[in-house]
Amino acid sequence: MTTPATDHQATTDTTGSGGLRLDDVTLTLGDGDTAVTALDHVGLTVAPGEFVAVVGPSGSGKSSLLAVAGGLQRPTSGTVHIAGTELTALSDKERTAARLRHIGFVFQQSNLLASLTVKEQLLLPLHIDGRLDISARARADELIEAVGLTHRAGSRPHQLSGGERQRAGLARALMTSPAVLLVDEPTSALDRVRSAEAVQLIAEQTHERGTATVMVTHDTAIMDAADRVHEMVDGRLS
Numbered sequence: 001m002t003t004p005a006t007d008h009q010a011t012t013d014t015t016g017s018g019g020l021r022l023d024d025v026t027l028t029l030g031d032g033d034t035a036v037t038a039l040d041h042v043g044l045t046v047a048p049g050e051f052v053a054v055v056g057p058s059g060s061g062k063s064s065l066l067a068v069a070g071g072l073q074r075p076t077s078g079t080v081h082i083a084g085t086e087l088t089a090l091s092d093k094e095r096t097a098a099r100l101r102h103i104g105f106v107f108q109q110s111n112l113l114a115s116l117t118v119k120e121q122l123l124l125p126l127h128i129d130g131r132l133d134i135s136a137r138a139r140a141d142e143l144i145e146a147v148g149l150t151h152r153a154g155s156r157p158h159q160l161s162g163g164e165r166q167r168a169g170l171a172r173a174l175m176t177s178p179a180v181l182l183v184d185e186p187t188s189a190l191d192r193v194r195s196a197e198a199v200q201l202i203a204e205q206t207h208e209r210g211t212a213t214v215m216v217t218h219d220t221a222i223m224d225a226a227d228r229v230h231e232m233v234d235g236r237l238s
Ligand SMILES: Nc1ncnc2c1ncn2[C@@H]1O[C@H](COP(=O)(O)OP(=O)(O)OP(=O)(O)O)[C@@H](O)[C@H]1O
Pocket: 029, 030, 036, 037, 038, 056, 057, 058, 059, 060, 061, 062, 063, 064, 065
């Protein structure tokens, strides 16, 4: 029996993938002579529990890939599915809600809120989403310990080093157990030991919690921890 097409079907990932899927995604930035093809017909599928690294030179489109995969930027063409939902078919408001619930970002700059302590940074997303309970507080303590910041739980960002801010950003991203984790060079401000620990934590969370993780990086040590490595050159992924 054939089922007529409905709006619901248009926004449901029919492959059953709960992770991340980009199909034929192109992103053009700028206009006219200055237009740049930041992403050129990119296809990428990351299954739940899979840790994918994307390497490539500066300007090759790695940040653009994360921005589109995370719904921060609409692609010029192509589709993005997150946890079975077609992100590219949602309104701006729906996309923001999906981002809050399903996607964790770790940016190069930690983007912490200046007035909140480390622990408060972790609790805020759940507070906004009405899911702040005892188990959330316990998970915050657990993650703060996992990134080595227990002694800094009550500190505000200006009291932290660059590496500590980055680790707080990582713990915050993991707090909601996102379906998809998007990580932009997490280790640039960390020393080598801390860097290896941060990557280890991301790999563990990815495998234990079934997160679909994409990390863009120049760091070959991270590539070893990944399940798969893709290369990005001039907006094309191979
Ligand atoms: N707002 C914009 N307008 C026009 N071009 C842009 C814009 N943002 C980025 N670009 C261009 O798009 C291309 C891809 O940039 P992107 O930041 O995604 O690369 P990247 O691989 O993340 O680089 P890096 O490793 O230096 O962070 C580059 O050529 C860049 O100059």
